[in-house]
Amino acid sequence: MEPVEQLTTWIKQSSKIVFFGGAGTSTESGIPDFRSAAGIYQTEQHSPYSPEELLSIDFFKLHPDIFYDFYRNKMLHPDAIPSGAHRLLARLENEGKMTAVITQNIDGLHQAAGSKVVHELHGSVHRNYCMDCSKFYHLNYILQSGSGVPYCEKCGGIVKPDVVLYGESLDQGTLYHAVDALSEADLLIIGGTSLTVQPAAQLVTYFQGKHIALLNATPTPYDNKADLLISEPIGKVMDQVNALL
Secondary structure (H helix, E strand, C coil): CCHHHHHHHHHHHCCCEEEEECHHHCHHHCCCCCCCCCCHHHHCCCCCCCHHHHCEHHHHHHCHHHHHHHHHHHHCCCCCCCCHHHHHHHHHHHCCCEEEEEECCCCCHHHHHCCCCEEECCEEEEEEEECCCCCEECHHHHHCCCCCCCECCCCCCEEEEEECCECCCCCHHHHHHHHHHHHHCCEEEEECCCCCCCCHHHHHHHCCCCEEEEECCCCCCCHHHCCEEECCCHHHHHHHHHHHC
């Protein structure tokens, strides 16, 4: 059986599917990933600061102006639209087959496609909070506040995106829900992630179900644990699966 046909068969036979995804899920929506040849980590080599440093909580506190210059230019893509992968996952949830999407992405495209149960391990650009009084701000506030640091209208504190920066811990509630979904799943689809970012990547070890399908353009440390490997672009694969369902 061809790989796409096999994946489609497993989806038809499953009732508790969990999708675990990373940056590759959104590259076909025009959002660059981090580690590929065209990723942010490569294109920023001319900068005096590494992306890891720029996206650290310590750097944010010391140089919020430099952080926001990088963040607005490289991390925000308000015009991006969901890909075939996002749309299929939303369809499967609507049909009662997909129980959860666990994503390392912060772009909100899964929700834009219609998915409702989305565990965002690294937060979301669509949520922003004042570091002093916790007043909430939408993404538009960040986009419309010029090129400098956005400050709170209520107390004047610095507004921080609700994204997990280097040096910050993942939200424990989000982790709990992700582990719960994985431990109950009968099919795990991993897509668009190198599975190298910890502790997020370790979450897949909580899956105890029947099959693991791994869709990624490059090899990952978990390839030997997958029952099915597909190295085609994830959006293309999901479009083919969608046509077969």
